[in-house]
Amino acid sequence: MSVESIMGMINEKTANAEALGNTLRFDFGDECLHIDGTGAGNVVSTEKKDADCTVDVSFEDFQQLLSGELNPMGAVMSGKVKINGDMSVAMKLPQIFNA
Secondary structure, three states: OOHHHHHHHHHHHHHOOOOOOOEEEEEOOOOEEEEEOOOOOOEEEOOOOOOOEEEEEOHHHHHHHHHOOOOHHHHHHHOOEEEEEOHHHHOOHHHHHOO
16 A cells, blocks of 8 residues: 555545644655644645654554554554654544544
């Protein structure tokens, strides 16, 4: 699966979710997904912009998180996922992924 196809899936989920009120970036190393939820809705792009919260995760682990194969809390505790910046933004992720 490509970053663009994941972006399409995230776009669908964020369209049904309340705006985050913050910015969030999933950083996969060479590529990333940026969610800007500061407006009326959430806007998803692949631009590597600064964000209130950055989630560093490999693309493979991110796919496993989306599919439910990888437990989010376990991934953080094992170091597969690193959260930098405003932790409260990361706590809003279930409202997007469960939308």
